[in-house]
Amino acid sequence: MALKHLPQETRPREKLLQRGASTLSDAELLAIFLRTGLPGTNVIELAGQLLQSFGSLRALLAADLQSFCQHKGLGPAKFVQLQAVLEMSLRYLTERMERGEALTSPEQTRRYLSHLLRDRHREAFFVLFLDNQHRVIRGEVMFEGTIDAASVYPREVVKRSLELNAAALILAHNHPSGVAEPSQADRRITRRISDALALVDIRILDHFVVGDGEVVSFAERGWL
Template identity: 45%
Template sequence: MSIKHWPEGERPREKLLAHGATALSDAELLAILLRTGIQGMSAVDLARYLLQQFGSLAQLMSADAATLCRHKGMGMASYTQFAVVREIGRRVLAADMAAAPLFDQPQAVADYLRLQLGQEKVEVCLALLLNQQNRLLHTVELSRGTVAENTVYVREVVTLALQHHATALILAHNHPGGLATPSAEDIALTRRLQQALALVDVHLLDHFIVTSQHAASMAELGYI
């Protein structure tokens, strides 16, 4: 049965308007985004099918184009729509988190960095520049490399800290392979950067290794 023939209180769009988005299930939210179903399936039926195939809303929304398009009812238009929704959500959440009073708790920083780096397919390195109260001044992308290689120059990081009058800095980069374990190169870079920043009275607070599921603090691991 088409959604338009459902009782009004059960239709996802009307339910949202009456009770708010939080009252909707994942399938109902997705059905509103899909707008229409396919032959033999309403939008809600299609949404339930997709959630069953991918296991969760998060997995569905982060699927690459090739994977998504293998499923019925899905094509490049759906992929671009999902990608836009995902990126808007990421930017809104990142902006909210960046506006938080302090960046002095590892978990708060980890949550922010997972939003920034967790879905990147290549290795990206960021510097979070902080003031004396550990408030975020700027987030700067230092480099973007291949899946297996990235290069960060210590001199450039020190220059950035001085240009933005930062008194503290957090370094972060992702491991697209999925393991949040610091490599020997990560440890060596952290120690070189810590020594160089100390010469200009900038404190390296931490270096995070980020995956889609986790962000490991090298300070908590004892490397800083």
């Protein structure tokens, strides 16, 4: 059935305006992004077919250009638009984290770090620099590595912390394997960084390891 023949209250755009974006299904949200369907297939049906083909909305969003464009209804222009939307979303989350408010919610920090690091194909070491009231000064990916390791240099972390006048840090890195369980190497480098920072009176509040569906906290494990 053509979209124009559906009851107005069930059309994605109208439904969003009346009830809010959170009430829409993945297919309805994707339909708004796609805007148009294909001959004989309305945009909601096309969205459903794409989600089934990719396996999930997350898999579609994480697809590279080649795999994205192999599907009917998608092409380079849509890929560019999607990457722009994803980058705006990340910058929005980053701005919320960096607007000077104190970090009061571990869950908020977890969501931000998961969104930032979870779908990276290579390991990245991220640092949140905080002031003495635990307000975010800045967040940076300081080191990037191969598929399973990153070279992390404590002296560079100390140097950047002093440049930003940070009083405390939150560390984070991803495991591209999807398994969030920290390794012995993770624990060793955390201790090395902690020891180096202690010389200049800077604390590590936590170190999060981001996996596919889990974020592990060193502080919750009693390792800091």
